[in-house]
Amino acid sequence: MNTKIIIAGVGGQGILLASDILCEVAMKAGFDTKKSEVHGMSQRGGDVVSHVIFGEKVYSPLISYNEADVILSFEQVEALRNLDYLKDGGVMIINDIRILPVPVASGMADYPKDAVGEVKKFVKNTIVLDAESMAKELGNVKVMNVILLGVMAKQVKIIKKEIWIEALKANVPPKTIDVNIKAFEKGYDFS
Amino acid sequence: MKEILSGNEAVARGAYEGGLHFACAYPGTPSTEILENMTKYKEIHSHWSVNEKTSLETALGASFGGMRALVAMKHVGLNVAADPLFSAGYIGAKGALVIITADDPGMHSSQNEQDNRNYARAAKIPMLEPSDSQEAKDFTKIALKISEEFDTPVLIRLTTRISHSKSIVEFAERENVEVKGYEKNVKKNLVMPAHARALHKKVEERLLKLKEFSNDFKYNTIEYKNKNIGIITSGISYQYVKESMPDASVLKISLSWPLPDRIIKEFADNVERLYVVEENDPFIETEVKAMGIKITGKEIIPIVGELNPRIVKESFNAVEKYKLKETMEKAPGRPPALCPGCPHTSVFHAINKLKLIATGDIGCYTLGALPPLSAMDTCVDMGASITNALGLEYSLKGRDKRKIVAVIGDSTFYHSGITGLIDLVYNKGTSTVIILDNSITAMTGHQDNPGTGKTLMGEDSPKFDLERLIKGLGIEHVYSVDSYNLEEVANLIKRETERSAPSVIIARRPCILLPEMKKKKFDKYEIDENKCTGCQMCVKLGCPAISFDKEKKKALINKSLCVGCSLCFQVCKFGAIKKVQGE
Numbered sequence: 001m002n003t004k005i006i007i008a009g010v011g012g013q014g015i016l017l018a019s020d021i022l023c024e025v026a027m028k029a030g031f032d033t034k035k036s037e038v039h040g041m042s043q044r045g046g047d048v049v050s051h052v053i054f055g056e057k058v059y060s061p062l063i064s065y066n067e068a069d070v071i072l073s074f075e076q077v078e079a080l081r082n083l084d085y086l087k088d089g090g091v092m093i094i095n096d097i098r099i100l101p102v103p104v105a106s107g108m109a110d111y112p113k114d115a116v117g118e119v120k121k122f123v124k125n126t127i128v129l130d131a132e133s134m135a136k137e138l139g140n141v142k143v144m145n146v147i148l149l150g151v152m153a154k155q156v157k158i159i160k161k162e163i164w165i166e167a168l169k170a171n172v173p174p175k176t177i178d179v180n181i182k183a184f185e186k187g188y189d190f191s
Numbered sequence: 192m193k194e195i196l197s198g199n200e201a202v203a204r205g206a207y208e209g210g211l212h213f214a215c216a217y218p219g220t221p222s223t224e225i226l227e228n229m230t231k232y233k234e235i236h237s238h239w240s241v242n243e244k245t246s247l248e249t250a251l252g253a254s255f256g257g258m259r260a261l262v263a264m265k266h267v268g269l270n271v272a273a274d275p276l277f278s279a280g281y282i283g284a285k286g287a288l289v290i291i292t293a294d295d296p297g298m299h300s301s302q303n304e305q306d307n308r309n310y311a312r313a314a315k316i317p318m319l320e321p322s323d324s325q326e327a328k329d330f331t332k333i334a335l336k337i338s339e340e341f342d343t344p345v346l347i348r349l350t351t352r353i354s355h356s357k358s359i360v361e362f363a364e365r366e367n368v369e370v371k372g373y374e375k376n377v378k379k380n381l382v383m384p385a386h387a388r389a390l391h392k393k394v395e396e397r398l399l400k401l402k403e404f405s406n407d408f409k410y411n412t413i414e415y416k417n418k419n420i421g422i423i424t425s426g427i428s429y430q431y432v433k434e435s436m437p438d439a440s441v442l443k444i445s446l447s448w449p450l451p452d453r454i455i456k457e458f459a460d461n462v463e464r465l466y467v468v469e470e471n472d473p474f475i476e477t478e479v480k481a482m483g484i485k486i487t488g489k490e491i492i493p494i495v496g497e498l499n500p501r502i503v504k505e506s507f508n509a510v511e512k513y514k515l516k517e518t519m520e521k522a523p524g525r526p527p528a529l530c531p532g533c534p535h536t537s538v539f540h541a542i543n544k545l546k547l548i549a550t551g552d553i554g555c556y557t558l559g560a561l562p563p564l565s566a567m568d569t570c571v572d573m574g575a576s577i578t579n580a581l582g583l584e585y586s587l588k589g590r591d592k593r594k595i596v597a598v599i600g601d602s603t604f605y606h607s608g609i610t611g612l613i614d615l616v617y618n619k620g621t622s623t624v625i626i627l628d629n630s631i632t633a634m635t636g637h638q639d640n641p642g643t644g645k646t647l648m649g650e651d652s653p654k655f656d657l658e659r660l661i662k663g664l665g666i667e668h669v670y671s672v673d674s675y676n677l678e679e680v681a682n683l684i685k686r687e688t689e690r691s692a693p694s695v696i697i698a699r700r701p702c703i704l705l706p707e708m709k710k711k712k713f714d715k716y717e718i719d720e721n722k723c724t725g726c727q728m729c730v731k732l733g734c735p736a737i738s739f740d741k742e743k744k745k746a747l748i749n750k751s752l753c754v755g756c757s758l759c760f761q762v763c764k765f766g767a768i769k770k771v772q773g774e
Contacts, residue, residue, distance in 0.1 A: 020357075023195050027359060033195065034323070036356040038221075038299045044555070045735050046527035060434040061323075061356035061427075064501030079441035081522035084515055101525040106563050106730050112520035123518055126451065175399040 002055030002157060004063045007067045008072030010099045011046050014145045017171075019050035021149065026054035029159045045102065047078055074145070075099050076115040079082045080155045083119060086150075091125040091155045095148055097132050127151060127191050134186060140176070143183035150187020156189035161188065192362040195673040198353040201324040201360050202263070202291060203228035205331030207235065210368030211478055212258035212286070215240045215249050217606065218635035219265030220300040220406035221354040222293035226263055229639075230648055234365065237636055239647045242606040244269035245288065247275045251344075254286040255380060259335055263291040266307045271573065271607070273310070275343075278382050280314040281390040283342035283397075286371055287335040290316075298471045302553070306472035311346050311448035315394050316408075317401050318448040320426040324358045326410070330445070332366075333410075341404070349448070350470065352427045352497065386437040410445035413458055416738070421462025423455065423475055423486070428468045428498055449767045450478050459484045466491075466507075470498050472536025475583045522659035529558050530752035533737040534626050534674035534700030538598065539566035540732055540758070541681035547596050547688060552576040552608075554600035555634045555702075557625050564733045567598065573608025574599070580622040583617045594688035597624045602632035602640040604677070605655070609664070615667045615693055624695045626656065627674075629702040637705065661695050668694035671751070675700055677761040679706065703754055713755030714770045718746050722767035727770065729759040 005022065019035050021068035026033040037098045051063045065084045079094045086092055093187035094116055103109040110117060120126045129151065135144040146168065153164050165181060172180045181187045206214060216226040216236040220338055227693040229237040241265040250262040269292045272521060272541055279288060292310070295301040311318035319334055321327040327349065378386050417438045422489065424432045425444040432441055442458040444450065459479075460463050467476045467488040476488035491506045492498070504510045529536055535770050539559035542549050543566040551557060551567035552575060561569035576597040583595055596705060599608050604626050612624060632638040637686030639645040644654030661669045668690060672683050680698060687694040725744035729737050736752035737759060739745075748759070748768075760768045 011527070022356060022359070027195055032359065034356055034358040036352055038355060044527035044530060044558070045525070047525040057359070059430040060500045061352060061358065061430065062499045064504075067501075077522045077525075079520060080520065081525075082679050083518065084513070086220060093718065098451075101523050102528040102733060102735050103526070103562075104523050105735065106733060107727070107739045107741060109523040110561060115520060115522070118518050118520045130743055140321070152662075 001139040002053050002058055003156060004067045004068045005052045005152070005156070006063060006071045006085050007050045007052065007074070008071065009048055010078065011044055011048050013048070013074045014049045015050050018145050018149055019052050021167055021171050023054075024051050024171070025159055025163055026052070028163050028167060029133060031055055032058045034058045034061040047081065049082065064081055070152055070155050072148055074148065077112060079097050079119050080112065080115045083122060086123060089125070090123070091127065092119055092123045093127045093148065093151050093155070094119065094133070095144070096128050096130040129190055131187070135183065138179055138183055138186070143180055146180050146183040147187035150184040151190050153184070154188050154191060194362065195357050196324045196328070196360045197224065197355055197357045198324050198327040198349055199355070200228045201223035201327035202347070202349070203231070204360065204362065205329065206289075207229075207232040208328070208363050208365050209332035209335040210259055210366045211235050211261055211335065212370060213250065213253040213260040214262070215246045216263040217243050217246050217268060218632055218638045219268050219293070221292060221295060221351045221636055222263045222265045222268070222349070223635045223638065224354070225291060226647060231338055234391050237647055238554060239597070239640065241641060243272040244275060247272040247279065250288060251275060251279050251282070254284050257286040259287040259368060261291065261331075263293070265301065266292055266294040266305055267303065267572065268292075269307055269310055272491050275318075276310065277314050279344045280316045281382055281387055281394055282380055284344055285340045288344040289331065289338060289347060290333045290344055291347045291349060293351070295351050297351065299351050302570070304471055306470075306474060308447055308474045309472065310485065314400055316344050316346050316448070316449055317341070317446065318348055319416070320348050320445060320447045321353055322426055322429040322443070322445075323353070324356070324360045326415065326445070327353060328360050329517045330410075337404070341401060343397055343401070350427055372700045378391065384732035398449055402452065405446045405449050405451040406453045408446045408451065410443075411451045411454055412443050413440070414443070415440045415452065415461065418461060419463045421458055421478065422468055423458065424468045425475065426470070428470055431500045431503045432468050436507060436509065441578065444475060446500055447475070448476065452482060452615040455479060455485070457481065459486075459682070468492055468498070468503055470764065506673065508589035526561060527558060527563065528704055528735050529555065529564075529733060531734050531752045532703040534629055534698070534703065535559060535656040536564070536732055536734065536756075536758055537674050537677050537680045538625055538627060538684070538698050539564040540677065540762070541684050542566040542596060542598070544681065545594075545685055545688070547594050548583065550576045550579040550595065550597045552597075552599040552603050552773045554603055556598060556600055559598070560668065561733070563731045568750065573603055574611050577608055577611035577615055577624055579612075580624070581618060581620040584620055584622050595622045595687060596684065598697040599626055601626060601628040601630065601631070601642045605641050608736050609660070612661070612666070612695075613664055617646045620693055621691050622693065623684070623690075624693075626695060626696050626697045628699045631702050631705060633702045633704070637702070657697055666693050666695055668692060669697070670694070671697040671699050674698045674754055675701060675758065675759055701709070712742055714772060715750055715753040715755050716768050717748050717750065717771050719769055720745050721766045722765050724765050724767070726765070728762050728764065732758055732762060734759065
């Protein structure tokens with residue numbers, strides 16, 4: 001069976017880079033892998049979703065409803081938006097921050113009062129963390145994404161932690177390797 | 192060596208391995224990264240063209256000289272390039288000529304869902320359809336060979352899910368090919384009627400030969416499994432079929448024009464019930480039906496939107512239709528928006544305030560149509576803003592007092608706005624054209640254009656002087672303004688729209704996302720809650736950094752998003768927005 005993971009968030013949050021790293025890790029672990037996303041609007045505050053699949057042989061680069069093993073959402077409401085893609089028994093990881101869409105900011109729509117609570121009603125395995133604050137504790141807010149990848153890595157037991165560490169070392173600026181590894185471990189040990 | 196590549200990166204790699212000499216394109220999602228990645232290979236001359244028509248004509252010129260040439264564009268770009276496409280079909284290709292069309296089923300970033308397989312049939316040109324990145328690379332190399340062997344341009348059709356999906360690709364060495372050199376050959380390269388009549392005969396003969404080639408093509412493959420169901424499919428749909436219908440027999444079409452009739456007949460004879468799974472138009476379906484073969488296609492497969500494995504499975508009733516979860520709270524939409532500090536904002540704010548009719552165009556600034564700015568009435572195709580305004584002006588004359596402005600970006604103006612502006616002058620239009628000059632092709636991710644003074648390969652080139660160009664077209668009233676000066680922008684638009692002569696306003700400021708702009712430190716702004724009356728004038732700018740607290744009835748500026756453009760400061764009548772030192 002293939003492993004199917006969705007990474008969701010808001011344009012500018014680094015969703016595409018995070019899914020690139022996941023893909024590379026999957027290939028290093030010896031799997032066939034594909035990913036799919038839509039470019040173009042990613043820099044302009046729209047929602048961004050990346051589908052990543054790996055396993056013995058991957059055909060479709062797209063994940064369908066009720067299929068994802070893990071959804072990693074970089075923002076509260078994006079978890080709610082992608083809820084239908086999570087399979088029964090799947091794991092939802094939510095970064096506990098709110099980024100207001102323009103219609104909400106300008107008063108034309110409402111942000112859900114309890115998006116996380118709403119997701120929890122449907123998903124038993126919901127992991128919620130404030131990775132932004134955790135990154136600030138490490139002194140570098142940019143490692144938020146790596147903390148979130150760490151949380152996800154723990155849920156994807158089929159790939160060894162060492163492969164992740166290697167891939168991270170290859171993908172982050174040399175000066176920031178230490179803080180990134182720390183961030184990854186912090187995420188990995190969170191749940 | 193193996194690497195994970197997107198379909199677009201793979202096309203560039205394939206072009207390199209296949210000995211390509213020349214590549215050009217006008218950027219357009221989802222095709223843009225093909226040329227961006229071409230610059231990795233110094234053996235290939237690559238450049239941004241001004242539009243898709245000039246691009247295809249330039250590539251054909253390179254082919255005249257015996258170079259292996261490639262041109263890439265989004266699906267609607269091929270409409271712009273359709274004129275040279277049909278002529279190139281007659282002329283053929285001395286040096287290989289490969290044309291990439293990146294279609295956009297689902298319209299992720301396009302104005303229509305046209306299926307460019309129809310162009311292959313109409314222009315009598317062979318078309319390949321890869322189904323993943325490995326094939327995108329391999330088929331590009333094959334296309335270069337087919338082109339020279341059959342003396343024909345070759346189309347490759349990608350779709351968003353091929354262009355922007357990534358999968359593992361095996362690399363090979365570059366095949367070094369000599370440039371063949373130019374020889375005069377008017378009977379072939381000069382398509383006047385006398386020559387074209389002879390050429391058309393050759394094209395029809397070529398198609399018959401290509402049909403035979405298609406029947407022998409090793410990538411048109413049959414995989415027999417359960418013979419009760421046989422599915423013909425191509426491109427990304429092949430992957431969806433394999434995923435969702437693992438037990439069905441499959442005929443994968445890789446050369447989708449001309450179709451391999453013998454293989455199709457053989458497959459049809461060997462399966463009980465025959466289906467076709469294809470995105471958008473019933474292209475294969477129509478051809479198979481014309482062969483007198485019974486096949487089911489669009490009766491069960493949607494014609495609108497892109498497919499996915501679930502849709503395919505549901506179409507075959509192999510799974511129940513998925514019911515969306517009923518959540519109490521819904522996720523609010525997150526449409527893309529003009530960025531904080533976007534220089535286009537002031538123009539749209541003024542258009543809204545002045546209640547003008549704005550004919551729009553294609554680029555980031557199309558987002559100015561969305562609320563709260565709501566400052567665009569029409570958007571048709573590249574360059575249409577100016578000529579739409581001209582036509583509308585005629586219908587409004589004496590019937591409607593509202594004023595018209597055409598709004599167009601710098602890159603779109605170079606693409607197709609100039610001819611429209613000549614039309615406006617020639618036919619005595621008096622509309623005002625606003626050129627939003629942010630000094631880059633922004634929407635597709637910052638590509639250079641004639642206004643930037645740089646080429647794709649990073650060389651200096653003459654930087655276009657817009658004012659001189661427009662004055663040269665015979666427009667007397669040309670004014671430029673700093674986009675960040677709200678009052679001046681509004682006054683100038685008001686003054687020029689009232690003028691009974693054609694005029695052009697150039698609203699100028701570099702895109703806020705450009706690396707050199709991002710590096711600059713600006714003072715930021717914040718709300719003085721004691722002075723804020725909750726009038727929401729600042730909120731109406733549609734700036735993503737500004738929100739409104741409904742309970743407190745106060746505006747709020749998100750400091751981490753604010754870039755200090757000062758538009759909100761300028762719009763506030765109560766002095767409730769103040770500058771804070773930049774960090």
